[in-house]
Amino acid sequence: MLLHEIAHCRAGDKGNTATLSIFPRDDADYPILVRELTAARVREHLSAHVAGEVVRYELPGLCALQFVCHEIIDGGVTTSLALDTHGKSLSSRLLALDVEK
Known part of the structure; x- marks a missing residue:
């Protein structure tokens, strides 16, 4: 199934x-x-848009994972005219990842 x-x-x-x-839709x-x-795996999935390290932080009290993606290709939102390197576009691309339930 897809992550989304x-x-x-x-x-x-x-x-x-x-x-x-x-964030999971259901905390379970x-x-x-x-x-x-x-x-x-996140770095590999986003490799066309992220050139640097991806760091994962676990937030179990919130049932959340945070990924900090360094070295966005094209310089990120402040220096690029491309939508694909913006955080919201990357989040949509990440939600298309295939996961096992």
Whole structure:
């Protein structure tokens, strides 16, 4: 199934860094997110748009994962005319990731 079937995402960006916060629609699915969404897997999935490191932070009290994506290709929102490197576009692309329930 696609990630968006069990989760939603909030995004933000500053310069060439984007933050993507993933929340399960049902808190019972949080362990699935922890298992399926490694920093390496997110980095691979977004590799056409993220050139640098992806760092994952676990927020179990909120049932959320946050990914900080460094070195957005094209310089991120403040220096690019392309929509694909903006945080909101990256969050939609991340929600298209295939996960196992």
